[in-house]
Structure formats: structure tokens, C-alpha cells
Amino acid sequence: MDTAYILLLLLAPFAGFLFNVFFGKKAGHNGAGYIATFAVFVSFLVTLFYFIRINQTGQAVSVKLFDWIQISTFKLSFGVLLDQLSLLWLMFVTGIGSLIHLYSISYMHDDENRHKFFAYLNLFVFFMITLVVGSNLLVMFIGWEGVGLCSYLLIGFWYKNQDYNDAAKKAFIMNRIGDLGFLIGMFLLGHLFTTLDYADMKITIEGGTNAANTGWIAAAALALFIGACGKSAQIPLYTWLPDAMAGPTPVSALIHAATMVTSGIFMITRLNFLFGLDNVDMHTVNLVIAVVGAVTALVAATIGLVQNDIKKVLAYSTVSQLGLMFLALGLGAYEVAVFHVITHAFFKACLFLGSGSVIHAMHGEQDMRNMGGLKKWMSVTYITFLISSLAISGIPPFSGFFSKDEILMTAFHSNTVLWAIASLASIMTAFYMFRLLYLTFFKEFRGTDEQKHHLHESPALITFPLIVLAILATVGGFISLPGNSWLNNYLAPVIAHKGHGEHHLDNTAYMLMAIAVVGGLIGIGIAYAKYIKKSEVPPADAEMTGFHKLLYNKYYVDEIYESLFVKPINALSTFFRDTLETALSGLVYGFGKVTNAISDKGRLVQNGSIGRYLFAFTLGVVAIITYLFYNKIA
Incomplete structure (x- = not known):
């Protein structure tokens, strides 16, 4: 029975993808959107069923669908693992995914290729589910690459604009750089453990069998972290995510706020038994993760201070919040990182969808300098945006206060320098989020008279997801209260190594909260x-x-990358094309000319003279007989 339910969980979005590819255009004006939404909602219902079941029983569900690879001692099956971690992730992947699909029905109402858009969204959800539920790294890698492909398709969805195509290619290429690290880490672990199955690797590590290979395990962990940097937009592989705002706003909300960019956090948390090893090599790797996370949080926050594109501000905010999550991971606070992933999914998806509501009302305008005073016309969007802004700014009792406070407390007890950096980034977050809120919704309207004439609140299909997400952004923090954390208890079977003790409300905690x-x-x-x-x-x-x-020019990092990498590679390719390729082509054509010359002369032998053919045949037979005769004598 579990196998049937799991296949339904996996294949419902894929079925929605196939339907919309082949029949979506004929399904009526909004038929493709409703079919796609229903497909994801089915996966959400299956997830909810297993979430309730495992919350009651505590027993994970592991199903081997089929044997996959066996090479010498290396064995791997295509398996699915539904445990506390994967189900928690699936809850917001499919739950928020359903809301975003519903939102997209109205948002993409006038797009001629909306059936294709919903097909891509469904395919993305299918690959994201695959990434999360796989029982080994290779199944995860299928989903990992799949969501990268779908990200490329969705960012460049409006392909008639070349800038959007360039943004899609940039995202795809930068993710491939990180994916090379993932592959190297996977190959190293496969060599060390003769498997990539999480359970088998965990048993081997806990048994101490690979104690002598700590250096190689640390190297594999570092390589996997490079993969996480690409997918989760950490320095130096972060510049693709702000450019990815070229895609339709629902894409930004689903892929670049709530799901795909959290893949790196999921991967490291899933392998916490490896990253949490207590040895010098792994301590170094974890320090690298924490420092990269803290620096990313600060750098992205400083850039977000002055951006004027409403979606670009949210993009750099996402990069900054992901940095805080990696800071928590590097400090061993895996539950805290997961906690912030959940609350971030609520308020950031709400913020992105809210920005889409504003852009919808402004007929495509994204520059906040041309907005202002919108709360008069868009009260629902304004209130939900305000709630989510308070949440991300860490103001109690909203969800972001609880999760961000946990990260800051963890950093304070581990490394005060990293705590100071994270605290500064958090102050900047509050500034640029309310800068966005004030410039968009307050004072007088600064757009054109035509825009002002058409200002109105968005339809119910857009505002309903905003309301639900705003409610979750308000109450979501109560799943993990200091000293009484449901989330920590729920994840206890999955988190093998406790990098920190659970925080309690003492004087230091109150002081840090107040700060x-x-x-x-x-x-x-x-x-x-x-x-x-x-x-x-x-x-x-x-x-x-x-x-x-x-x-405003983002420290000219894109220009630096252009000079250091893009231009030299282009110059090298031009050299190969214009110099080496020309020379090699001449050589190849030379061989071709020689062959043609020989064939021109050789074909004269074939002139239809039967006597000449018989003479050549006789000579050949005589030569063969002579050769065999002398060899026999020898």
C-alpha cells in the first residue's frame, strides 16, 4: 500500500506535466492551471497523510522501488525515504506549491503559453519531490539536476526578451559549476563507503569503520558544500539568483524563495551524520560553511539596501536569509536552520507573491521609485506585505523573530564575531524591507496617470494565497519555542549529532532577544x-x-566575473575557432584531398575489362598459395 501512495505522491505532478504538455492548450482558458494545481494538491494530501502518521508513530517509511546499480561491491537501489525531515520539507514544497499554482491561474491569465508555464511548474514540483524523498545521494542528484533544468525553463519563460534568456543561461551555468562539486563529493563518498545510501553510510560512520578516512570524508563534505553554494546561492556562486527575477513572479516565489534554493540546506541536514563528525577536518569544513554563510548574509544585505526593483530587493533578501541558514548549519544547529527554512518559506513566499500583486496592479512596473501610496487601493496586499515584513525583520510575535533569534543565539554562544556579522545583516534586513514597504505603499503615488487610473486590488485567486501565507508567517514561529520545541523533538530521530544544546530562557537569552x-x-x-x-x-x-x-552596482561582482572568466573563455574559444580549428580543418581537408586524388586514379582500374579482372584474381590466388606453402615448410 505504501508503494502505491508513494508513487501517487511522486507521479501526480508528473501526470499534470504530461497532461499540460499534450492537452493543456485544449483544456479551456484556465483548465491547465486547475489541472496543475490539483496535481500538486494531491501530492500535498499524500504528504499530509504520512506527516500525521509519522508524527503519531515515529516510524519512518522506506520503500525500495527497484534495484538500480551493482558494480563489484558498489550497490544502490532506487529507494524512497519518508522520514521526519523529508516530510517536513514536502509539507511546504507541496503546500506552498499548491498556493502558488492557485495564484498563478490569475497571474498568468492573459499569457498565451500559460499551459506550458503550468507544465514547467508541475515538472519542477516532481523533481523537487524526487530530490527530497530519495533514499540516497544519486536519487537526490536526479532531482537536483531536474530542478536546475526547470529553473532554466521558467526563468527564461518569456524567451522573446533576450535579457531573460541570458538570465536563464546564467542560472543554469552557475548551477552546473556547483553541481560539479556535488558530483566530486558523491564520487568520493561512493568510493569510501561503496554505497550512497544514507542509512548505510550512517551505520558505517557510527560503527567507526571509516575513522581512518576523515580527511577524505571532509574533502567530500567540502565538495558537497560547493554544490550547495551553487543551488542555494552562496558566495561566490550567488549572482544568478537576483538575475533569476526575470522569470514570472510565481516562479520567484516557488523556486527562488521556498523550495529550490533550500536544496543545499536540505542536503547538508540530510547528511548531518557526516557533517557533524567530531574531528579536526570536519571542524574546519564547518567553520568554512559558517563563515561563508555569515559573509553572504552581510554582503547580500548591503546590496539590498539600495536596490530599486521590488523583486531585486527580495532576491538579495533571499540570498541574505540563506546565508543565515548556512551559518546555523556550520555551527551544527541543524534544527535551527530547518526552522528558519520553514518560517522563511512562509514570509518570503508571501512577500514575492505580494510583489507580484503590486506588479500586476502596476501593469508590469517593478521600480519602487514609480510607486507609492498603494495601500489606498490594495489593502489586502498591503496588510499581508506588512505582516511578512515584520516577520522577516524579526519583530515578535511573528515567525521570523523566533527562527532568526535562534540563529543569533547559536552564533553568540559559538562565535561572537559571526554573531555580530549576522546581527548587522539582520538590522539591514529590517531597514531595506521597510524601505520597500514605505516606498511602495505609503505617501503619494509617483507613477503615471494611466497607471493610477487602473490601480485596484488583485483578484481573489491572488489575495487568498497571500492571506494564508500571512497567517502562517504570523503563527509559524510557535512550532519551536525556546525550552519547548516541538520541531526539535520531531526531528530528533533524524539529527544524529547535536551541535548545540536546546536554548532556554535565561538572562543571556533575554538579553540577546532584546538586542x-x-x-x-x-x-x-x-x-x-x-x-x-x-x-x-x-x-x-x-x-x-x-x-x-x-x-547599487552590486560591488561590480558581475563585471569582475565577466573580466576574469567570461572574456578569457570567449577569447580562448575564439582562438580555437579562428586559429586551431582553421589549421586542423586544413589538415583534415588535406587528407580528404589525398584520398580523392588516389580514388580518382584508382577508379581507372575499374574499366570493365574482364580479362584484367581474371588476371588480378589469378595473381591473388597464386600469392596466397605461395604464402601458405612457404609457411608450411618453415
Whole structure:
């Protein structure tokens, strides 16, 4: 019975993909959207069934669908593992995924290729489910590559715009760089353990069989982290994610806020028995993870301070929040990282969908300098956006306060420098989120008269997901309260190594909470002073100078990459094309000319003279007989 349910969980979105590919255009105006939404909702119902069951029994479900690979001592099956971690991930992948599909029915209402859009969304959910439920790294890698492919298809969905195509290619190529690290790590682990199955590797590690290979295990872990940097947009492989905002807004909400970009966090948490090993080599790797996460959080936050594209602000916010999650992972606080993944999925999906509601009302306008005063016309979008902004800013009692506070407390007890960096990034988060809120929804409208004339609240299919996500962003933090964490208890069977003790409410905890809240309020206060009291509006691009210009141009990292990597590779390819390829072509054509010359002369032998053919045949027979005769004598 489990096999049937699991196949339904996996294949329902794939069936939706196939339907929309072949019949979506004929399914009526919104038929493709409703079919796609239903397919994902079916997967959500199956997930909910197993979530309730495992929450009651505590027993994970493991099903081997078929034997897959056997080479010498290396064995691997295509298996599915539904445990506490995978089901928790599936809850928001399929749950939020269903809401975003529903939202997309209205958002993509006028697009001529909406059936194709929903097909891609369904395919993405199928691969994301595969990534999460696989019982070994190779099944995860199938999903890992699949979501990368779907990301490429969805970012470049409006392919008539070449800039969007370039953004899609950039995302695809940068993810391939990270995926090379994933492959190297997977090959190393396969060699060390003769399997890639999580359960078998965990048993081997706990048995101490590979104790002598700690250096190679650490190398594999570092390589896997490089893969996570690509998929989860960490320094230096983060620049693809802001450009990915070229895709339709539901894509940004589903892929680049709630699901795909959390794949790296999922992978490291799934392999916590490996990353949590207590030896010098792994301590070094974990320090690298924590430092990269903290630096990414700070750098992305500084860039987000001055961006004017409403989706770009949210994109850099996503990069920054992912950095905080990696900081928690590097410090061994796997449950805390998962906690922030969940709350982030709620408020960031709401923020992205809210920005889509604004863009929908503004007829495609994304520059906040041309907005303002929208709360008069869009009260539901405004209220849900305000709630999610308070959540991401760490203001109690909203969800982000609890999860971000856990990260900051963990950092404080482990490394005060990293705590200071993360705290500064959090203050900046509060500033740029309320900068976005004030510029978009407050003061007077700064757009055109035509835009103002058409301003209105979005349809119910858009506002309903916003309301649900805003409610979750409000109450989601209560799943893990200090000293009484349902989430920590729920994940206990999966988290093999406790890198930190559960936080309790002592004087230090209260002090850190107060610092975090005051820091968030300071960020909000500065934004209020600049954009409400002083009514400032960001300057035009040409008027930016100094550090403001440096931040607005994202530290010129893209330009640096262009000079260091893209131009040299293009120059090398041009050299091969214009020099080596020409020379080699001449050589190849030379052989061809020689062959043609020989054949031109040789064909004269074939002139139809039977006597000449018999003479050649006789000579051949005589030569063979002579050869055999002399060999026999010898």
C-alpha cells in the first residue's frame, strides 16, 4: 500500500506535466492551471497523510522501488525515504506549491503559453519531490539536476526578451559549476563507503569503520558544500539568483524563495551524520560553511539596501536569509536552520507573491521609485506585505523573530564575531524591507496617470494565497519555542549529532532577544525617518555616486566575473575557432584531398575489362598459395 501512495505522491505532478504538455492548450482558458494545481494538491494530501502518521508513530517509511546499480561491491537501489525531515520539507514544497499554482491561474491569465508555464511548474514540483524523498545521494542528484533544468525553463519563460534568456543561461551555468562539486563529493563518498545510501553510510560512520578516512570524508563534505553554494546561492556562486527575477513572479516565489534554493540546506541536514563528525577536518569544513554563510548574509544585505526593483530587493533578501541558514548549519544547529527554512518559506513566499500583486496592479512596473501610496487601493496586499515584513525583520510575535533569534543565539554562544556579522545583516534586513514597504505603499503615488487610473486590488485567486501565507508567517514561529520545541523533538530521530544544546530562557537569552528586537526596530526607524518623515525617493541611476553607486552596482561582482572568466573563455574559444580549428580543418581537408586524388586514379582500374579482372584474381590466388606453402615448410 505504501508503494502505491508513494508513487501517487511522486507521479501526480508528473501526470499534470504530461497532461499540460499534450492537452493543456485544449483544456479551456484556465483548465491547465486547475489541472496543475490539483496535481500538486494531491501530492500535498499524500504528504499530509504520512506527516500525521509519522508524527503519531515515529516510524519512518522506506520503500525500495527497484534495484538500480551493482558494480563489484558498489550497490544502490532506487529507494524512497519518508522520514521526519523529508516530510517536513514536502509539507511546504507541496503546500506552498499548491498556493502558488492557485495564484498563478490569475497571474498568468492573459499569457498565451500559460499551459506550458503550468507544465514547467508541475515538472519542477516532481523533481523537487524526487530530490527530497530519495533514499540516497544519486536519487537526490536526479532531482537536483531536474530542478536546475526547470529553473532554466521558467526563468527564461518569456524567451522573446533576450535579457531573460541570458538570465536563464546564467542560472543554469552557475548551477552546473556547483553541481560539479556535488558530483566530486558523491564520487568520493561512493568510493569510501561503496554505497550512497544514507542509512548505510550512517551505520558505517557510527560503527567507526571509516575513522581512518576523515580527511577524505571532509574533502567530500567540502565538495558537497560547493554544490550547495551553487543551488542555494552562496558566495561566490550567488549572482544568478537576483538575475533569476526575470522569470514570472510565481516562479520567484516557488523556486527562488521556498523550495529550490533550500536544496543545499536540505542536503547538508540530510547528511548531518557526516557533517557533524567530531574531528579536526570536519571542524574546519564547518567553520568554512559558517563563515561563508555569515559573509553572504552581510554582503547580500548591503546590496539590498539600495536596490530599486521590488523583486531585486527580495532576491538579495533571499540570498541574505540563506546565508543565515548556512551559518546555523556550520555551527551544527541543524534544527535551527530547518526552522528558519520553514518560517522563511512562509514570509518570503508571501512577500514575492505580494510583489507580484503590486506588479500586476502596476501593469508590469517593478521600480519602487514609480510607486507609492498603494495601500489606498490594495489593502489586502498591503496588510499581508506588512505582516511578512515584520516577520522577516524579526519583530515578535511573528515567525521570523523566533527562527532568526535562534540563529543569533547559536552564533553568540559559538562565535561572537559571526554573531555580530549576522546581527548587522539582520538590522539591514529590517531597514531595506521597510524601505520597500514605505516606498511602495505609503505617501503619494509617483507613477503615471494611466497607471493610477487602473490601480485596484488583485483578484481573489491572488489575495487568498497571500492571506494564508500571512497567517502562517504570523503563527509559524510557535512550532519551536525556546525550552519547548516541538520541531526539535520531531526531528530528533533524524539529527544524529547535536551541535548545540536546546536554548532556554535565561538572562543571556533575554538579553540577546532584546538586542535583536531593538536592532530590528532601529532598522525600521531609520527607514521611517528617511522615507516617511523626510519623504526621500531614491535618486535616478545617473545621479548615484560613491558607496551608494558601488552597492547599487552590486560591488561590480558581475563585471569582475565577466573580466576574469567570461572574456578569457570567449577569447580562448575564439582562438580555437579562428586559429586551431582553421589549421586542423586544413589538415583534415588535406587528407580528404589525398584520398580523392588516389580514388580518382584508382577508379581507372575499374574499366570493365574482364580479362584484367581474371588476371588480378589469378595473381591473388597464386600469392596466397605461395604464402601458405612457404609457411608450411618453415
